[in-house]
Amino acid sequence: MNNVPIITISEVNKSYEVGNNKLHVLKGLNLTINEGEMISIMGASGSGKSTLLNILGILDNYDSGAYHLNNTFIQNLSEKKAAYYRNQYIGFVFQSFNLISFKNAMENVALPLYYQKVSRRKRNAIAMEYLDKMGLKDWATHMPNELSGGQKQRIAIARAMISKPKVILADEPTGALDSKTSLEVMDIFDEINAQGITIIIVTHERDIAERTKRIIHLKDGVIEQDYYKLN
Ligand code: ADP
Ligand code: MG
Numbered sequence: 001m002n003n004v005p006i007i008t009i010s011e012v013n014k015s016y017e018v019g020n021n022k023l024h025v026l027k028g029l030n031l032t033i034n035e036g037e038m039i040s041i042m043g044a045s046g047s048g049k050s051t052l053l054n055i056l057g058i059l060d061n062y063d064s065g066a067y068h069l070n071n072t073f074i075q076n077l078s079e080k081k082a083a084y085y086r087n088q089y090i091g092f093v094f095q096s097f098n099l100i101s102f103k104n105a106m107e108n109v110a111l112p113l114y115y116q117k118v119s120r121r122k123r124n125a126i127a128m129e130y131l132d133k134m135g136l137k138d139w140a141t142h143m144p145n146e147l148s149g150g151q152k153q154r155i156a157i158a159r160a161m162i163s164k165p166k167v168i169l170a171d172e173p174t175g176a177l178d179s180k181t182s183l184e185v186m187d188i189f190d191e192i193n194a195q196g197i198t199i200i201i202v203t204h205e206r207d208i209a210e211r212t213k214r215i216i217h218l219k220d221g222v223i224e225q226d227y228y229k230l231n
Helices: 049-056 079-089 105-115 120-133 149-161 179-194
Strands: 005-018 021-034 038-042 064-069 090-094 167-171 198-202 214-219 222-228
Touching: 005 049, 005 198, 021 049, 021 198, 021 222, 038 049, 038 179, 049 064, 049 167, 049 198, 079 090, 079 105, 090 149, 105 120, 105 149, 120 149, 149 167, 149 179, 167 179, 179 198
Parallel strands: 038 198, 038 214, 090 167, 167 198
Antiparallel strands: 005 021, 005 064, 214 222
């Protein structure tokens, strides 16, 4: 693995306003992730995992510290710039798939290209290639409610991959799947990672975390452990 940082977080703090109170969620986090790493972030519910992932994905701002993504300083960006960097670098995968219920599998996969103003014909053709890679070509015209959880997650992964991200951020991607299907999704992440794409997986399942080389434990907004598995 090369040692080129793709993500650098230094002394990042994040609080939420809750009524008249402040909830200090991330407490001076420091974290460097190199290009091509596959890591998992573990921690109890409420420990700040999603908050961290949302900051990394430029879906949310932080209060102090610094976040660099591929050497770009990410802080208080306009929505337009945030969207630009997200499209350029990031693919998201969520526990609940977040597919659009009234669009078929192919249209869901093609969606990021719609936002990039790619013509319908071209984006659908590219979406078919990505569906094919996920073994789902025959399901292209099916609606999400006709698909299994595993199929929906593979469609969500194809959608994340279609804009050729450098980093995949997955928030509990196997949380709604049975254990066999979960392992199949992890196999797909392995293949994607083998192409050099950095993958960050939030999970509270030990056997999912064990599939990644590096494991980070968050506890009450601080990194409690950060280690590489020996194998
Ligand atoms: P995790 O993903 O580890 O379960 P989160 O990052 O979602 O944790 O949440 C960390 C803490 O911040 C929790 O106490 C949660 O209730 C709180 N929180 C998360 N998002 C918000 C928000 N938008 N406004 C207020 N509090 C929030
Ligand atoms: Mg969460």
